[in-house]
Amino acid sequence: MNRSQAKLTQGIDWPIVGLYLALVIIGIMSIFAAEYRGDDNVWQDILHPSKNYSRQLIWFGVSIVLAAVIWLTDSKFFTATANLMYAGGLLLLLLVLGIGKDVKGSHSWLVIGGFQFQPAELTKLCTNLALAKYLSSQETDFTKLRSRLIAAALALIPAGIIILQDETGLALVYFSFFLVMFREGLPGVLLVIAFSGIVLVLSALLVDRTILFIIFTVITALVIYFMRREIKRKRSKLALILGVYAFCGLFVMFIVPFVFTKVLKDYQVSRI
């Protein structure tokens, strides 16, 4: 008996559980404070979920039960069914494209009975599991381009379908999988490029174009100056630097304004 108990609690990351509980309790208390009326009968409201805080409390109970179920499930089960769940998740995503319901401008909700949920939230888990399984399998050699492309595809296919559902915010989350892939050996330069891209877009929006252009020019001049020896040795590096410089210029001048006026929606623009 003692032995089996030790085994059960062994793998639990207690700090994480503590943080989770703290967040949930703070959340429920906030809702309670906002909604409570002096003459409310709290106990009755909890039994008959007429208030938001009581509903939240019920969901909390449900999730505790679910957590217990998952905790008691053999971890091999997840490894075994990861790909299956991933396929199921994709199927649900595609299903939403067909029979989904529009809620607040996004076509990403499934309604089953009186119960509605976003499959995109569920596929986050499936993708996690599938990617984890792929990356940790013996056959995967992550130094090969082929493996990297497959991993990227695993993350980006659901993201693509979710974008089609007009739920761009959720799709963005899937890009965090690249951090995991980076840990597994994806070249660091990709992160640098992605990060530079974000900085470029934001600065194109926040900084006046002329000033930005001057900044680019100064940076390029400095880079050329500090790399002058290497450039002497290899002319193609100069071409590369000038190419990046030209791309940044074009990007700021034309692509960002175009995307912002033509592609994105108003609420997205204002959010950024």
Place this chain on the structure above:
Amino acid sequence: MSVFNQPRKRVIQMIILGMVILIITRLFFLQVVEKKYAKLADANAVLRKVIYPSRGIIYDRQNRSILGNDVLYDLVVTPASVKSIDTGYLCNILKIDKEEFRKRIVTAIIKNGRVRQSVFAPLLAPEVFGQLQESMYLFQPGFELVPRQIRSYPYSAAANILGYIAEISPAMLKDTGTYASYNSGDYLGFTGLEKTYETVLMGQRGIQYLVKDNLNRPQGAYENGEFDSAAVAGRNLRLSLDIELQVLGEKLMKGKSGSIVAIDPQTGGILAMVSGPSFDPNLLTGSYRSANFSKLYTDTTKPLFNRAIQATYPPGSTFKPMIALVGLDEGVITPSFGYPCGGAYYGCSRPIKCEHHDAGHAANLRLALSHSCNSYFSHVYRLSVDAGKFGGIKVGGMQKWADYMNNFGFGHKIGVDIPSEGRGLVPDKKYYDARYKGSWNSCTSVFLGIGQGELLLTPLQMANAMCIVANRGSYYIPHFVSSIDNDNTHLLDKYKQKHDVAHISDTAYSAVIHGMTDVVESGTGRIAQIEGITVGGKTGTAENYGIVNGVRTKLKNHAVFVAFAPAEKARIAIAVIVENSGFGAKYAAPIASLMMEKYLKDSISTKRQPLLKSVMETVTIDQAMLAKSHLDSLNQNAVIKKNKP
């Protein structure tokens, strides 16, 4: 493997750390640096309650309160507490139906919620209040009576002088310069003294901070009232106005269109300012204001128009003393100057008729003034403007004359302390150049000599001119407020300053004053005599034109009379105009005389009671206009509905 991965793990940790720092920074700015959300949170929890001070009281020269504060009641409702009351009975008292009752309750719930008070019926009429108060126990605790201050005018007089207060308009609220300190729902002065002295009368609003519960109900003082400020009552105004004189003036002007302005020449303080026909200012307080305002506004007799400062008239013969002063000062005549008038003035192509034709009626200035000889003053006017020393009328003569007029206070606002004063019109060289394209001479404007033609004056300007004559060349800007309690403003500074009128000699004034006392003693204004007092006066009968059915038509003459008394050291200067009535001596002079008698002797002698009665009964307003006017019945109603619960 692990050696290879170590730095990568660090990089990822760094990235996550960076994001957390970003979020914390943003939160720090939102919660500590920026004030926006802090304010929103405070607004949620703290109620800023404005405490209204009582508005300043206005007293007349005898310290009688003529504009004070009264209390009216609002019926307020707390929807959640309305339980099993006799709705029908309440509706009956308020004279509303059940549908309206239901609607008001719903409106109250929508506006303020079920548990807070909302106004159910504002500013109850006294009889409704009386009925309600008796049976209030039937409707409590859902309904309650809450007192509210309103303005009241105990003498029912001086409406256009005192002005009224009303709720600030949305347009004014947008003007963040002038009305920055006002909130929606605040009341402020719209006209008269209420407007001019708004900053003094309004007092200082206090602020009380109260903690609210989650239903917005105040629960008690915030931080023990540490941030509260007390309301400071508005300061009182003390006027030079004599309310009894004002009431008499309004009675005298009953049935007449026109005005009376009486000023104390020694201080410039206005003693009475009547615009006939007048209305009861209590019509514009409390719950009746909006309904009554539109009735007054559309009334055919235009009672809201303050004729004493806004209407402009040709002064007619009452202008002759000023013509004489200019002539004497320029040296073109002397007091003994005479003119051989034979019944008309033939100096210009069209003869100007004179009322007299006997020889010698204009043998000197005194005689010419007391007989009001048209020929004499037409001649003097032309001598003044054509005088050689100014190089003729077009070079300097006309302009010089206009300068004299501006000095007398004509052609511009004098600066009385109530709003909407008119300017009148003094034609000058530019005016005639424009109008006659350069081809004009002293004959073109000869009618100015008898106070006709283009010249237009407000009654206030006419009365002020009498102050100048009575004071022999000086005046104070006419004003109502003689002092403000605990005055720390500079509002009254300009009224304490003596104005000297262009160096006209004392002998010139003496000559004119003698002429004017003769007018009352033996001339055209004998009806204005007051026993034991020397009165200086001048009658006038002003021709005027109006547009009738699109055609310029000559209308019935305005009766004008200007005077001052006692002539030796005047205590009252007065101008009276009765529009479209007839001779100045017949319609205006008695009014001026009775007013002066009342002020100087405190009452009107028994001998003159018949005159008083006949003047009050005289009706000169056009019958057709009077028939369409509802002013009398309105004023009657105001007395019955007097806002005294």
